[in-house]
Amino acid sequence: MRAVLSVFAAVVLAATGAGCARVTAVGNAAEPPAAAGDWPAGAKEAEVYAQVLRRYLSAPGENSFPAGSIAAVYVLDRAVPGAADPVAPKTGGEPIAESTQREVVAALADLHVIRFIADRATVIVKKDGCEQVKDGGILVNLGPVDGDDNDVTVGVYGYVACLGATWLTYTVHNDSGAGGWRVTGTTGPMAIS
Incomplete structure (x- = not known):
């Protein structure tokens, strides 16, 4: 039983960590996506x-x-x-x-x-x-x-x-x-x- 709980906890932690990493990489979900007008400087x-x-x-x-x-x-x-x-x-x-x-x-x-x-x-x-x-x-x-x-x-x-x-x-x-x-x-x- 302990082994099953350890595997389950590892899966939950991995999923939670991946979710956090994804949020960090994408940014704040409340921010709109970049507009088509994102040009090089000038x-x-x-x-x-x-x-x-x-x-x-x-x-x-x-x-x-x-x-x-x-x-x-x-x-x-x-x-x-x-x-x-x-x-x-x-x-x-x-x-x-x-x-x-x-x-x-x-x-x-x-x-x-x-x-x-x-x-x-x-x-x-x-x-x-x-x-x-x-x-x-x-x-x-x-x-x-x-x-x-x-x-x-x-x-x-x-x-x-x-x-x-x-x-x-x-x-x-x-x-x-x-x-x-x-x-x-x-x-x-x-x-x-």
């Missing part, structure tokens, strides 16, 4: 930023500049919090990874030549008492990608000259059945000077 940002820039640069109603009037596009190489807020400082921010920058440039090659820059002063010139972007260009500050694997927002500040700037926030949705990330509209206030 992939989401590159896709989202490319779609935001494509929309912003192609929509005169949102960037307030006539179609075809933007000759050069400069993008600050860091994500600036409060980019869509006209009164927020346009300093600081997290660097946008070089790999993300390369992917954005490649994704928008059909639209514009995009140049990421480290310092806005390198593209600002003064003409007739007004600061403006050199070469008939626009300087774009992007905000951080804020959200989850399905829906995000990105603030945008576009500057051409002292009386030529826009601030707005785009909503971007990940629709894997329709080709990935796409801008679905704007949210919050929009400002134009």
Whole structure:
């Protein structure tokens, strides 16, 4: 009888141990499985930023500049919090990874030549008492990608000259059945000077 109980106890302990090991390996059962949007670092940002820039640069109603009037596009190489807020400082921010920058440039090659820059002063010139972007260009500050694997927002500040700037926030949705990330509209206030 003792031998049977010992074998039974060993089987129960083994089953319990395997069950615990399985729970540890799988994780907490209350956590949902990983979404389809688990990309390598920077992939989401590159896709989202490319779609935001494509929309912003192609929509005169949102960037307030006539179609075809933007000759050069400069993008600050860091994500600036409060980019869509006209009164927020346009300093600081997290660097946008070089790999993300390369992917954005490649994704928008059909639209514009995009140049990421480290310092806005390198593209600002003064003409007739007004600061403006050199070469008939626009300087774009992007905000951080804020959200989850399905829906995000990105603030945008576009500057051409002292009386030529826009601030707005785009909503971007990940629709894997329709080709990935796409801008679905704007949210919050929009400002134009």
